Amino acid sequence: MEIPKTYDPKQAEELHYARWEREGCFAPEINGDAEAPVYAIVIPPPNVTGSLHMGHALQHTIMDVLTRFRRMRGFRTLWLPGTDHAGISTQIMVERQLKKAEGLTRHDIGREDFNARVWKWKEQYGGEITRQMRREGASVDWSRERFTMDERLTRAVREFFVRCYEDGLIYRGPGIINWCPKDQTALSDLEVDKESQAGKLYYLQYPVQGSERRVSVATTRPETMLGDTAVAVNPNDERYRDLVGQTLVLPIMGREIPIVADEFVDPEFGTGAVKVTPAHDPNDYAIGKRHNLPQVQVIDQYAKMTADAGAEFAGLDRYEARTKVVEKFEDLGLLEKVADYEFAITKCERCGTVIEPLISTQWFLKQAELGRAPLELIREKHEPRFVPENPYEKTYTNWLENLHDWTLSRQLWWGHRIPAWYDESGGVYVARTEEDAKAKAGTDKLTQDPDVLDTWFSSALWPISTLGWPDEDAPDLKTFYPTAVLVTARDIISLWVSRMMMTGMKFEGRKAFDDVFITGTIFDKHGQRMSKTKGNGVDPLGVFDKYGVDATRLVLASIGSTDTRWNDNQVESYRNFANKIWNAARFCLLNSEGADMSGKGWAHAEDWTLADRWIRSRFFRTARDVNEAINGYDFHQAVQSLYHFFWDDFCDWYIELTKADVTAAEDTPARSGARSRLLTILEQSLRLLHPFMPFLTEELWQRLPGVGKDLHHRAYETADVTPTIMLTSYPQFSKKFDTRKIDERAESEMRAIIELISRVRNIRTELGLKPSEEIEIILNTEDERLLEVLGETSGQIMRLTRAGKGMRRPGRAGVTIEVPRASARAALAGGAEVAVPLEGLIDFEQERARITREREKQEKELQKTEAQLLNPQFVERAPAEKVEELRQRAADTGQRIKALGEMLEALGE
């Protein structure tokens, strides 16, 4: 059989994914067991404009591990893929392209034509991220791929809107909103970023009407004073108490404005008096409402000053106006002072333009009402379960406790058009279709609201809309809802997670998912967040190319929910692991002739060696750990267990111990038995690894002799597919039924053998023996069981220590083999000792030093242990088993010290 020496990930990756997809392995229908439990995940839909970044790769890896794991356990498994239309991002991108290619704006070509182009763009380029997901090995059901602007999902959006409108949760009206002067649209509070910025705090003086007195107000935005309609003070502020109810003359404008008392004002800050601009500040808007103040809009939607700002200012940019206002105040002698001040500035998340709060008529959703049910659920039952629970359950709860109305409408063209129509007299008709609206209005002369909905409005429906809602009898909705887990990043817990819970509970009466797994954040090697603008992102595809997808997935799975600095070394080490697996399998395959890898498990137990019993025990221990780890979302632990089992136990020890039997020249039952067991362990290990390393494991599994559908999980027995490891059953360990699979005795016996071999190897190195030099070993022990095991494994021990000159040991307990003086010796557990006679090679002085060193180390350890045991309070208060444990350790250490002392004595002076 020809097998290359190194694993080439590329060809395996291309080969297997295409076949899995073609044969429908990812679809839940592959499962033929009508009684099978269900496991469903919907993907957080990436933006159509996006391309894969490490964060995606991380989330997808976690989801794929979970999905493949459950699939192999026989669950009816669905991982549903799809993309988001990403309103603003996509529109901006296509606009930019239009400008670049044809020098046109969207207004030049009109709404209809523009949207047609966006669709065309989506068809052409929107598939990039889904192609990249295939590269990752994501076992998503492509036949159920969804897009937030699909016909059905659009229907869901309208249903959501109409139902909420009918329930009084959605309303249209004026409100103060975040306005982006560049993108020309309203934005929700979650689509803006707050940034700290060094700026100035201007202290302006407003004269009191009919008095010499002036009131100072502090502001970071002097230009808004042109729209001031009051000054507010705290009602308990003695300094201003007498002024409340009086009037100020607004400088420049000459307008008379009242002084009002409002609890909102913090007397400690600034001057204790606040200028109130209801039209351009959310707080002032609220104060204005409370005191019935007029709203004077002095800044328009382009961030230019309006006519109401006065002829002098009208048309100026807001920042030019700021300079000019300050100059004016200075001229008027009303500028008290200017101080350096750091404050938060709000910017558009997309374009970075400073947001202008404006009063505007928009559509709003009363989130507080929708949030009530999810809030109750998390408070009372801690559902959904967040992983990690801390701090995310709190993040989620806090958000639900402080819900504000959600600005739904966007002045964009790309997105779900608001299902509201107006008649000629301004009457509003909200309806599922235009026909319905016409029927309601009793006229054909209706105009649809030009605005579209916030992208997150459709995202909020994702788990139900992708499964078929609003069709109440949609089969997928019945089968797969609620989903098992949502895997996402922490920054959209409020934006998205909470809202899916709201819609799920409102429309389906149940939580959208049982668990929420929050992935960690991947930083660059300097601890900086990866971002396109910084250009410090690591491209997952580049990493795939360099190290292979499977190796990358292991790193990502290990990262799980931990924040991590990306490091190629990590991937390299898992690339090496992949290669290790490849070569171990290569060894097994090169020695597979005559093997009967029925996969039926572990036949002919009577022929087993200690190594066989041991590896089987280690295997099931690993299977148990890995199952537990995945169930508990502890992917790091799962990967560690797999890595160490495969590399340390299987490769370093099991293959080495069985090598002689497996590679024997003659075809005997012993050889074929050894080969069969070796292949069986390999096959089972590949299954255990498969959810993490789908490509490599499939590639190797396909090459194993005798693999077929009979190895499939019984749920996939009838599946019409090429036999594949992804449909085999995942190795299980049941505490109830499989206790015998873990063999404590075999493990403890192997520990002794491993210690023996390691000590001899250590002696070899310390004495500078060449690896090729053959030695003799003498082993003395009183332990009958050890003697018995040694009898069975002496050949293997001799091979692994290169003891070509033989190994001598007592025939029975109570007998001691005499050790020549010129020997290197070491103490083992249980008072056993090993010696390597090296006539002529031993420097007695050095050997004494070596043993003395070892004895000192052991004595130090014994001292520590005994100090504790001598403490009566410890013996009295510590749990009995702790004390016993320590006594045993003390006894073992004591035995070693004694043995080492005897060795020194034997060495003489």
Next chain:
RNA sequence: GGCCGGUUAGCUCAGACAGGCUAGAGCGCCAGUCUUACAAACUGGAUGUCGAAGGUUCGAUUCCUUCACCGGCCACCA
């Protein structure tokens, strides 16, 4: 301002929820090796007052308090 996290070997990270195991892994480092699967390997080895200071305890890297530095989420202080 509120809430929360991190600080363990040169680097990237486990361990800590349920205190006691000689504190681990990978990479890197030192020495040696082509030992018939693998030099992306093998064998052996060195490396940490577990951020600082207190406290609780028979016992603290782990629990509590304070502090320092780094970071996150939320928030209407002009």
